[in-house]
Amino acid sequence: MKIAAAICAMLFATAIRPGWLGLGFSYHVTDGRGWLLVERIAPGSPSEKAGIRAQDVIVAIDGHPLTFKSDVEVLDQFASMRSGTAVKFTLAQRGKSHEVSVVPAPMSETQYAQWLINYERARSKRSR
Amino acid sequence: MPVAQRSGHLHFAPGCETAGCVASHAAADVPFRIGEVAPADLDVAIPWTVTVVAPQAWGAPVELRPGAFPSTVDIAIYPAGEIHGTVDVARTEAAPAEVTAQFVSRDLTATQSCAVAGVTWSCAAPAVTLDIRIGAKSFVPHYFFDLPITSGSRRNLGLVRLERGASVSGRVSVRPFDVGDIIVELRPSTPSRSPHDLSVRVRPDVKGFFQIQGFPLGTYRISASKTGYSSAQSPSLAITEPKEIVLDAPLLLTPLSSFDVSVSPPVTAEGKQWNVSLDRASDPESRSPVRRGLATPAGFLRFKEIEAGRYELSLKDAAGSIHARRFVDVIAGMAPLTITITDVAVVGTITAGDKPLRADVTFHGADGTTARTKSNENGAFETLLPHDGRFRVDVRLSNDQILRLPTVDVRAASQEGVARVRLQLPSGHVQGTVVDSSGNGVGDAVVTLMRNGLPESDTYAKEDGSFSLYGVKAGELAIEARTHAAETGLVPLVVHDGESSEVRLSLRAVTRLAGSIVSPAGEPLAGAMIRYSSPTYAEMRHEISDPNGRFELSLPANSASIDLVALSPGFPIKITSVALPRDSIQLVMGKPSGTLLVKLGRVPPWPFVRSSGNFIGLRFLLFPFSLSPRQTTRDGPLFELESGVYAVCPEPRMSALCEERRVAPGEEATIDASAFFEMKR
Numbered sequence: 001m002k003i004a005a006a007i008c009a010m011l012f013a014t015a016i017r018p019g020w021l022g023l024g025f026s027y028h029v030t031d032g033r034g035w036l037l038v039e040r041i042a043p044g045s046p047s048e049k050a051g052i053r054a055q056d057v058i059v060a061i062d063g064h065p066l067t068f069k070s071d072v073e074v075l076d077q078f079a080s081m082r083s084g085t086a087v088k089f090t091l092a093q094r095g096k097s098h099e100v101s102v103v104p105a106p107m108s109e110t111q112y113a114q115w116l117i118n119y120e121r122a123r124s125k126r127s128r
Numbered sequence: 129m130p131v132a133q134r135s136g137h138l139h140f141a142p143g144c145e146t147a148g149c150v151a152s153h154a155a156a157d158v159p160f161r162i163g164e165v166a167p168a169d170l171d172v173a174i175p176w177t178v179t180v181v182a183p184q185a186w187g188a189p190v191e192l193r194p195g196a197f198p199s200t201v202d203i204a205i206y207p208a209g210e211i212h213g214t215v216d217v218a219r220t221e222a223a224p225a226e227v228t229a230q231f232v233s234r235d236l237t238a239t240q241s242c243a244v245a246g247v248t249w250s251c252a253a254p255a256v257t258l259d260i261r262i263g264a265k266s267f268v269p270h271y272f273f274d275l276p277i278t279s280g281s282r283r284n285l286g287l288v289r290l291e292r293g294a295s296v297s298g299r300v301s302v303r304p305f306d307v308g309d310i311i312v313e314l315r316p317s318t319p320s321r322s323p324h325d326l327s328v329r330v331r332p333d334v335k336g337f338f339q340i341q342g343f344p345l346g347t348y349r350i351s352a353s354k355t356g357y358s359s360a361q362s363p364s365l366a367i368t369e370p371k372e373i374v375l376d377a378p379l380l381l382t383p384l385s386s387f388d389v390s391v392s393p394p395v396t397a398e399g400k401q402w403n404v405s406l407d408r409a410s411d412p413e414s415r416s417p418v419r420r421g422l423a424t425p426a427g428f429l430r431f432k433e434i435e436a437g438r439y440e441l442s443l444k445d446a447a448g449s450i451h452a453r454r455f456v457d458v459i460a461g462m463a464p465l466t467i468t469i470t471d472v473a474v475v476g477t478i479t480a481g482d483k484p485l486r487a488d489v490t491f492h493g494a495d496g497t498t499a500r501t502k503s504n505e506n507g508a509f510e511t512l513l514p515h516d517g518r519f520r521v522d523v524r525l526s527n528d529q530i531l532r533l534p535t536v537d538v539r540a541a542s543q544e545g546v547a548r549v550r551l552q553l554p555s556g557h558v559q560g561t562v563v564d565s566s567g568n569g570v571g572d573a574v575v576t577l578m579r580n581g582l583p584e585s586d587t588y589a590k591e592d593g594s595f596s597l598y599g600v601k602a603g604e605l606a607i608e609a610r611t612h613a614a615e616t617g618l619v620p621l622v623v624h625d626g627e628s629s630e631v632r633l634s635l636r637a638v639t640r641l642a643g644s645i646v647s648p649a650g651e652p653l654a655g656a657m658i659r660y661s662s663p664t665y666a667e668m669r670h671e672i673s674d675p676n677g678r679f680e681l682s683l684p685a686n687s688a689s690i691d692l693v694a695l696s697p698g699f700p701i702k703i704t705s706v707a708l709p710r711d712s713i714q715l716v717m718g719k720p721s722g723t724l725l726v727k728l729g730r731v732p733p734w735p736f737v738r739s740s741g742n743f744i745g746l747r748f749l750l751f752p753f754s755l756s757p758r759q760t761t762r763d764g765p766l767f768e769l770e771s772g773v774y775a776v777c778p779e780p781r782m783s784a785l786c787e788e789r790r791v792a793p794g795e796e797a798t799i800d801a802s803a804f805f806e807m808k809r
Contacts, residue, residue, distance in 0.1 A: 017440070024753075030674040037655055037672050039753040054753040055697050057654035059675050063346040064316060085364045088347065092675035094651035113494045117520055 017112050019083035019104020023047040025058070027066075027074045034066030035059050035092070036074075050102040052089065059097060060090035075119065083107065184208050184280060186254045188231075188238030204236070206254035207279035213262070214247045216289045223247050224290070230261040249288075255279040262288050266370045268295040268341045273333065294367045295341040298375030300332050300352045300360070307331070310354045310381070312338045316346055336378070345369070352379040358435035384433040387456070388464035389441065394427025396445040397471065397512050403444040404429050406456070434458050443467060449499040451514045471512040473546045474499075474538060478507045478523065480598040481555020481626050486526055489551070491519040491538075513538055513547070521551060523599075529587040531599050553599030556623040560631035562593040562609040562616070569593025570635055573609040578618060600629075609633040615682065618668070641681040643713040645673045645694060652677025653717065656696035657752050661744065662689070668748050683708065691741045695751050700768040703749075705741025718770040722791040726776055727800045728764040735801045736777050743780040746801075764801075778804040 022045020025036040036058040041048045060066065061077065068074045081087050083106040088099050107115065180187030186208035215223050223244055229251045230239045236258075242251035253260075257276045263269030267290040277283055300310055314328045332338040332352075340350070350362040360379035367373060391402050402423040418439065423429040436458055443452040451469050478485045484507025491499045491513055501511035513519065521533040533551060540547040562573040571591035577584045577600065589595045589609065602625045606618040614635035623629050645656045656673040660681055671679040673696075683690065692715070694702040699717035706713055726735070726746060736743040749767050769791045776799045777786035785804065789797035 028672065028674065030676075030678065033675075035654075035675050053697065054751070055655040055657065055695075057675050062316060063344075086347075086366070088366075092654050094647060094653065095676075110494055113492065113496050116496050116498075117492045117522070 017107055018079040018115070019046075019081050019085070020107040020111055021045065021047050021078070021081065021087075021102055021104050023052065023078075023102075027068060027071065033059070034068055036066065046102050046105050050089075050100045052091070052100060052102070057092050058089045059092045062088050063090070079115075079119075180205060186252050188236065188254075189240060206236075206256060208252045209255045209277040209279060209281040209283060210250055211242075211253045211260065211275075211277065211283045211285055212248065212250035213285035213288050215244060215249060215264075216247070216287050217267075218291070221290075221292070224264040224267070227262055227264045227288075229253070230263070232259040232261075233257060253277050253283070255281075260285070263372065264290055266292050268293050269297075269339075269372050271297070271337070271339060273335065273337070291341070292370050293341055294343065294345060294370050294373070295339060296348070296350060296365065296367070296373045296375065297337070297339040298350065298362070299378040300336045300338065300381060301378040302336075302354060302357065302381040305336070307334060307336055308354075310336075310352055312340070312350060312352045312379070314340045314343060314348050314350050316348055343367075350375065350379065352381055354381050356433075357381040357383055358385075358437070382436055383460065385436055385458050385460045385462065386430060386432040386434060387458055387462050389423065389429045389431070390464055390466045391423050391427035391429075391443060392466065392468045394423070395425060396451075398446065400446045401425060402427065402429075402451075403446070405442045405444070406431060406434070407440045407442070436460070441465070441467075443469070447500050449511070449514075450497045451499075451512075453496045469514065471514060472516045472538060472540050474511050474513050474549055475546055476503075476509050476511075476549035476551060478503050478509065478551040478553070480553040480557070483555070483598070484508075485523070485553070485598065488524040490522045490524075491536075492522070493517065493519055516540055516547060523551070523553070525587075525598060527587050527596055527598075529585055529597055529599075531585060554601040555626045556600035556602050557628040558597040558600055558605075558607065558621065558623060558631065559628055560595060560607075560633060562589040562595065562633045562635060564614070564635050565637075570609075570611060570614075573611045573633075573635065575607065575609045575633070577621075578606040578608070579603065607631055607633065609635060611635060614638055617662075638682045639709075641683055641708070641710070641713060643679050643681060643715065644677050645679065645696065645715040645717065646677055647699070647717055648719050650716075653696045653699075656694055656715075656717075658715070659693040659695070659748050660690045661742075661748075662691075668745065670752075681713075689741070691744055693744060693748050695749075697751070700770045701749050702770055703737070703739040703741070703744065721769060721771045721793050722795040722797065724767045724769050724774055724789060724791050725796060725798045726764045726767070727798065727802045735804050736780055738775045738777070738780075738786075739772055743777065746776065766796075774799075776801050 022042030023038060024040030025038050028035055028037060038052055038054055038056040038058065041052060041054055068077065081104050083104050086101045086103045088101050090097050090099050178190040184207060185205050187205045211229065215227065217223050226241045226243055227249050228239060229242050231237070231253060233256045236254060236256065240251060242249045255277050257274055260272045260275055261269050262285065270288050272285060275283065296314060300307065300312065302310065310332055312330050312332055328340050328343050330338050330340055345367050347364055347366050349364055351359050353359040358381065360381050362375055362379065365373055389404055395401055404421050404423055406419040419431050419434070421429050439456045439458060441454055441456050442450050444450050451471065452467050456465060478487055478489060484505065485503060486505055486507070487503050489501050489503060489509055491511070493514065494517070497514040499511050499513050501509045503509040516538050518535045518537050520535055523531045523533060531553060533553070536549055536551065538547045538549060558577065562570045562575065564570050569592040571589055571593060573589040574586060575589055575595045576586040577597055584605070585597055585600065587595055587597055600623045602623050605621045605623055607621050608618045609616045614637050616633040616635055619631060619633060621629055621631055643658070645653045645658065647653055654673055654675045654677060657670050658673065658679055658681070659668055659670045661668040662683070669682070671681055673679045681690070689705055689707045691705045694715045694717065696717055700721045702715060702717055734745050734747045737746045737749065738744070750765060771791055771793055773788055773790050775786040775788045777783060787799045787801065789799055791797050
């Protein structure tokens with residue numbers, strides 16, 4: 001399943017301000033296992049500083065495998081990440097995995113407004 | 129009382145028989161009796177441990193570190209008892225060589241090692257009432273509270289079952305102190321999608337102490353809750369190894385609060401009551417508004433029994449437009465909150481070229497406020513915006529088409545007090561029919577309009593397969609239709625302003641080709657983009673390799689061959705062609721090679737490139753999502769390619785104009801394609 005990937009794509013059901021990771025992604029499922037493809041990294045963002053790059057593959061968040069059932073569940077997960085609280089992403093490559101810790105930064109008013117817009121769009125988008 | 133000495137002097141607890149107490153420097157094994165002067169040649173450059181060695185006396189060991197020698201060493205001497213017990217470990221485990229006993233009383237905190245012989249351990253202990261923690265490395269500790277130890281006694285603590293794993297311990301605090309219905313819960317810091325409940329719940333003891341064990345390593349938060357009180361939370365705890373985490377601060381439970389909201393004007397412009405919602409601004413566990421309510425016709429609402437903390441309060445009208453949104457810090461006894469709404473009346477139209485559109489229009493303010501409205505058959509709409517300024521606008525047409533418009537500036541004209549907004553979409557239009565192989569219309573197919581490889585707009589085909597897309601900006605596009613089991617592939621399309629482009633999209637059954645992509649060493653490459661096209665169709669699609677380096681291509685039926693471009697960061701771009709049919713495909717990325725710089729004029733149009741197979745649009749050699757810095761130069765894109773001969777041509781048919789270069793390891797080849805399209809301009 002695909003999610004609209006924008007640099008500040010943090011989408012959530014209600015008006016709760018998440019931390020800013022500067023990460024855009026799409027969610028995929030292979031053999032029942034979910035994974036995220038990093039599609040966008042905002043320059044100077046916490047994700048970039050942590051070493052995450054476009055086309056990286058995330059297979060776990062805070063040690064937990066990804067088993068989302070819908071786009072909105074993915075978005076809810078990211079929207080629950082708070083400024084200042086580190087999040088560990090497990091990246092998979094070349095048959096191995098390693099963890100990177102990303103500390104979301106506070107989200108500016110502009111970013112937050114865009115975040116709300118993106119969420120509305122994702123919620124109104126019909127699932128396919 | 130012994131005199132102060134270089135090595136310290138000793139204070140005595142009541143009851144200590146001074147003649148029986150001995151302090152020793154364990155490192156040098158130089159005992160001295162209490163009251164005696166220590167050896168003058170005490171070496172202060174090495175660490176010392178001062179212990180009490182005497183029958184029926186106990187003193188907490190004191191560590192003396194080089195560079196931090198105190199002028200006095202104070203050791204409180206207590207009458208001694210003994211604690212002992214047995215350890216039980218899993219059958220596959222060996223009993224630890226020692227356990228650690230931590231003693232805590234009103235006046236004492238000390239830690240000492242207790243030797244384990246077989247499965248039995250024992251330790252001297254001060255003859256006072258103690259809280260005792262028995263632990264061993266990588267095992268969950270055990271706690272014993274309010275144990276009276278008497279002088280000369282042997283207290284059996286029984287069987288201590290040692291289990292490996294992490295644990296968290298701490299205390300709760302509440303006033304008045306009543307731990308009655310307090311629940312302490314450990315939960316993953318970020319909501320887990322595991323089918324198993326990873327939460328652990330315990331109740332604190334009568335003193336408010338709690339210990340949680342039996343959870344996997346991870347990142348967690350501890351929360352304490354009690355009816356009628358705000359819950360308390362710990363910071364996020366990263367538990368990365370099997371050891372005990374002790375919370376520094378107690379989890380403090382405070383009584384719930386209430387606060388009042390007053391809105392002016394008291395009702396909406398339609399005369400309806402305001403909807404007020406309260407959402408947690410700081411709780412990562414929250415998933416739905418904490419509270420919702422209707423303000424009274426007088427514009428008043430009281431929120432009762434709210435947990436202290438920061439919230440976001442939203443004010444909505446009956447249509448769901450958000451007129452105000454602000455943060456509220458809820459504390460006990462807070463003053464009422466007054467919200468004043470100053471809406472701006474907006475009158476507008478929405479058209480695609482000159483054609484009025486019936487649509488759902490949503491304005492999004494930078495502060496998170498929104499306003500929703502509908503336009504009529506004349507494209508006219510009215511609404512109230514919470515303020516003037518710049519707004520993003522989303523439009524949903526009756527054909528389910530969603531368009532995102534550029535920011536609009538809303539300003540009320542000073543005289544009439546109304547802001548006039550004109551939303552003008554591009555005037556291009558695309559319409560057509562999605563059909564199956566028999567020519568029958570196929571309903572509910574997803575029809576996507578693409579521009580420069582990115583989706584621009586989409587809609588669904590109606591039951592008869594017909595579809596329509598409005599507000600399309602003029603230019604060269606591509607369009608495709610897909611159902612679950614069939615697709616059309618990308619069909620090129622040219623749209624002109626004010627004109628309607630007609631297209632018939634024929635669905636073809638999809639066949640699948642499994643593949644894998646690996647490094648030269650055979651390691652699976654995750655996140656690689658595999659672009660592929662068929663020479664019989666003007667289309668380029670892509671798949672992404674999964675964490676195991678696997679991917680699956682969807683091929684239109686009757687494909688004889690496909691051309692592939694594999695893009696994996698850290699490897700040269702791979703261009704290859706494969707004949708079909710075949711069972712599977714494996715792409716082995718090459719080792720670092722040379723580069724090809726292609727100087728370009730204005731793009732589009734993009735030239736084509738060919739290696740060993742068919743022509744591929746040069747733009748498909750660009751890394752997806754974000755252009756690699758290495759790929760962009762002032763003259764044009766720079767491509768890291770596998771060794772070989774590459775031809776860049778204006779069009780596949782114009783082979784006489786192709787420029788060929790050899791890419792060799794460690795070398796940079798250059799092709800000047802900037803004049804390719806001069807004749808066309």
